Amino acid sequence: MPELPEVQALAERIAELSAGRTVERVEVLSVQVLKTFDPPVTALHGQAVSSVTRHGKFLDLLAGDGPHLVLHLARAGWIRHRASFPAPKPGAGGGRPGRGPLALRIVLDDGSGFDVTEQGTTKRLAAYVVTDPQLVPGVARLGTDPLGPDFTEQRLAELTAGQRHRLKTFLTDQTVLAGIGNAYSDEVLHEARLSPYVLASTLTPEQLTALHTAIRETLGAAVARAHETTADALKAEKRAGMAVHGRAGERCPRCGDTVRSVNFADSSLQYCPTCQTGGRVLADRRLSRLLK
Incomplete structure (x- = not known):
């Protein structure tokens, strides 16, 4: 399971690779991964990537000055950078939902992006689109960050x-x-x-x-x-x-x-x-x- 050090490193990598980029689209490829419906995932489309941060073991991608895409990778989740993606077939709209490891795809305006995957049959990876990360129950319940200045x-x-x-x-x-x-x-x-x-x-x-x-x-x-x-x-x-x-x-x-x-x-x-x-x-x- 990715823990604080790995999630911190992933946040830094995603921030570096998406600096100056805009979210072209987010494809939800696993029916159970998205835990929210308002705002819709399309609220992220066309928004510049403002920051990528960490809350405990949660990743937080802020798009523009509004919607956050918050990810919890659970036990078997991971994120991989893709320099490019296969061109979608006409009418297909990008990746195809299925039972494989691919759960969610973030495509940036230069054609690069990130695949969010989860191995195994037990699917616990979760994605939330929210106006405030504190609206994610797991984030709202988080205690003290052990690397934060308050942890004396x-x-x-x-x-x-x-x-x-x-x-x-x-x-x-x-x-x-x-x-x-x-x-x-x-x-x-x-x-x-x-x-x-x-x-x-x-x-x-x-x-x-x-x-x-x-x-x-x-x-x-x-x-x-x-x-x-x-x-x-x-x-x-x-x-x-x-x-x-x-x-x-x-x-x-x-x-x-x-x-x-x-x-x-x-x-x-x-x-x-x-x-x-x-x-x-x-x-x-x-x-x-x-x-x-």
């Missing part, structure tokens, strides 16, 4: 106070911190040497400092790496930069212990026992059920 150590202390969630859940709750997902939460916790199962409200001042530093440095470093990477290589670069996420069975780069995994119904977390849990191996929920 004091702010983190306020957010964790009274929290009954484990740190893994706390970090990935978009209403608390906007933009951290499954992968970078694993990396942050490894960097901070904290167990994913520790209750957020029980952190000591020293642990809060370590967590705040790990969040800023882990995400900041990932954004810097993504900035130097082409869009097509972002996914591979993301994995290459991971210390524990997606590396179960491999050696921890810090201490050499074996990276372990806890598996859930539709996700998993990875951690190092020596670095994070005092050597204790956390129970694998899926394996525990099979042994019952």
